[in-house]
Amino acid sequence: MIPTNEQENYELFRDALSSTLLQNMALDTPKERRRAKGRQNNDRSRIALEAKEKTLRSENAEDSLGSSDAEDLAEFIDYLSSEIFPSLPTTLRALSYANIQDDPSLSDTYSVPLTLTDTENLLTTLLPSVSESLSTYALIPNTDSLPNLLAPVLESYITAASTPPPLDRTSAAQATECELCGREHVGLSYHHLIPRSVHAKVLKRGWHKEWELSKVAWLCRACHSFVHKIESNESLAREWFTIERLAEREDVKKWVQWVGRVRWKAR
Template identity: 55%
Template sequence: MDNVAGNEAVLRDCIFSAIVEKSISPTKKTPKAIKKGGTPKKAASTEAQPCENPGKEVDASALAEFSDYLATEIFGSLPEELKGLSYHAIQNDAALSATWSLPLTLSVTEEVSAYVSADVVDSLVAYAMIEPPKSDIQSFMAGVLSAFVSAVTIPPPKWVSTKTSACEICERDWVPMTYHHLIPRQIHAKVLKRGWHEEQQLNSVAWLCRACHTFVHRMASNEELAREWYTIDRICEREDVQKWAQWVRRVRWKKT
């Protein structure tokens, strides 16, 4: 998989995570199908279950189809430098690094959002992913772009030799992998001060798909993750995680 193709897959996964978070919140509309022209069929209102306990009302394949459509349309419209963005690219180009360093500036988000087609915006409005005037394409893209840039510019981990071929929660092996710090870096100092774990445990990681990675950070605070959910086995023992994994396994991308 070349860099651009790999980045498109990452963007698709970031969009999927954003769509899941919004679509399976109560009272949101669930995407059912997308016409080839990019215009969604009439949205059907449905009562969805919360993320922590996804229900049958939310069709995983429909969410995947909708996310796939959005990713294809959005990625195709992005500037070339963003399509090929990588850790090595920003290391070797000061201007590129300045533009795409996190947090992204409002002007950068607005500029990228301007490339998004009206058909995509209409689809997002139809399925209540954005709700003018409360939210707009910039607010939707801000989270997606931040997740995308973070994923494609992160330095190669020293734990790369531990990388698995499939997500350690949902076991899907056809989506991009990210690494999750089992003991969040933001509280390493506190962990050592309180004596919760030995220093050699601090850099333990689990390899997760973007959707499962997002789920884990929603299910518990950084402190709770460090104190209670510091191994992948402990995480996978949770009932809500098991239900989530069963649900997200049903996702099958139509494109490779």
């Protein structure tokens, strides 16, 4: 079971693993496969192999997997991810841009590209069943190939996990709707989630990091005005500094439900 505080990074890792495995499967060629003797086959491993073989028999990879086969393969990838991710070092599982700002040594510890030694060191506590399963079902040639398979996975995960969050969700030219009420074709304004008037106090009190001060959301003028009416700038900075937190408030929910009905058609 993946802890709640690691769920976001787990999903990043699963996406990285999925991308690598699917690319390898698409480039693979059909060959005779033998299962290891005297070993109970995991159902999800068997399902993945069957889905892979169907992929390889098809001339068109885009049409190779039916919906049930794709679901089976997704289940197997999820299974592998749930076996591999918990075995990674704690600091790697919790890696984030914010953590790197607090502990710059993490940037050196998890710099990419990884060497073979780096990868092997990160996999020292990996369960043997993972490499055996991948090897048995021809996803890797042999158990010694596991670091080569997982190196690009780990590199992709590290890059995704350590990337700084966008300072704003989109540019003015790209913004198409209010991030609270969802209305389109209305004027949008630039709302600093941590109001500029309290930036000095925010840094002095340690409420947020300096790199977080430029986070913004695009709100319609009505929602922008409403947000500043319900809380002071200091309160917005301390408690209501994300669009998700604002959207969870009961008064905001009622406001959004009401103002969201006022819509204009595109001209």
